[in-house]
Amino acid sequence: MPTRWLNPRLIVRACIFLLLGAVTNVMVAWGCVFWIPATPSTTKSVHTWPRHNSADWPKASAISAATRPGFSREAWYGDNTDEFVARMREVSQAAVNAARNSDDPATSFRLYKDTVDSMGDPRERMPLRSASCDQMAAGWPLLSLYCEHVLVDEVFVSGPSAAGTRRFESTTGWNIPDWIPWRDRRLNVRRRIPLEPLPLELAANTAFYAVFAAGLVMLTNRMRRHLRRRAGRCANCNYDLRATTTGACPECGAAIPPRATT
Numbered sequence: 001m002p003t004r005w006l007n008p009r010l011i012v013r014a015c016i017f018l019l020l021g022a023v024t025n026v027m028v029a030w031g032c033v034f035w036i037p038a039t040p041s042t043t044k045s046v047h048t049w050p051r052h053n054s055a056d057w058p059k060a061s062a063i064s065a066a067t068r069p070g071f072s073r074e075a076w077y078g079d080n081t082d083e084f085v086a087r088m089r090e091v092s093q094a095a096v097n098a099a100r101n102s103d104d105p106a107t108s109f110r111l112y113k114d115t116v117d118s119m120g121d122p123r124e125r126m127p128l129r130s131a132s133c134d135q136m137a138a139g140w141p142l143l144s145l146y147c148e149h150v151l152v153d154e155v156f157v158s159g160p161s162a163a164g165t166r167r168f169e170s171t172t173g174w175n176i177p178d179w180i181p182w183r184d185r186r187l188n189v190r191r192r193i194p195l196e197p198l199p200l201e202l203a204a205n206t207a208f209y210a211v212f213a214a215g216l217v218m219l220t221n222r223m224r225r226h227l228r229r230r231a232g233r234c235a236n237c238n239y240d241l242r243a244t245t246t247g248a249c250p251e252c253g254a255a256i257p258p259r260a261t262t
């Protein structure tokens with residue numbers, strides 16, 4: 001009995017349908033990116049996709065989220081302004097306290113400066129950092145492809161060599177070029193073609209479409225055979241059997257089921 005399932009033709013057919021299912025899933029997911037509007041509907045965090053680039057993140061909060069069947073998007077923003085200001089306050093307080101130890105202005109200034117040097121001037125060592133992360137997932141019936149876009153901006157307020165800005169940008173998607181028209185242009189939200197598979201969801205969608213395609217093919221075959229038989233033709237090869245009296249098709253040899261007609 002189990003050998004029936006090892007039939008090479010069946011395996012090849014199953015593989016073809018699975019491939020078809022996977023391709024359909026990707027096409028549907030990418031189609032959703034273009035066609036499903038995702039106007040932010042709530043500020044509540046809906047998904048907890050892991051961010052890859054989370055180590056350097058200041059505390060971040062979701063600023064907008066939109067989830068619809070087929071497409072979901074969530075934007076995050078965070079900065080370290082509070083941390084930066086707290087550190088500045090801490091250093092200057094310590095320096096002022098140190099300066100109080102002397103009445104001589106020159107010594108007082110040296111004590112102040114030494115303290116700042118030993119603790120590190122936040123403006124030189126600690127960049128003001130802001131980070132934004134855009135997470136998108138698309139796919140139907142399940143969200144199956146994911147993309148994350150991270151933008152980290154660092155500003156060094158002052159410093160002998162490090163003054164300036166730095167920007168890190170990384171994405172696991174493909175930016176939709178401007179010449180392709182898509183719906184969210186007016187919201188100034190850039191959409192990306194997600195390239196990162198969410199394995200479980202991808203497998204489930206692939207199976208869903210594969211079963212759907214196999215069912216469709218089976219139904220078509222059955223329908224075709226039924227129509228041929230009704231027209232008095234061989235269900236197997238469409239050969240005209242109206243003049244045939246034997247129990248087998250003269251063209252392909254298939255057995256002819258006894259007809260109910262007289």
Ligand SMILES: [Zn+2]
Nearest residue numbers: 234237249252
């Ligand atoms: Zn036949």
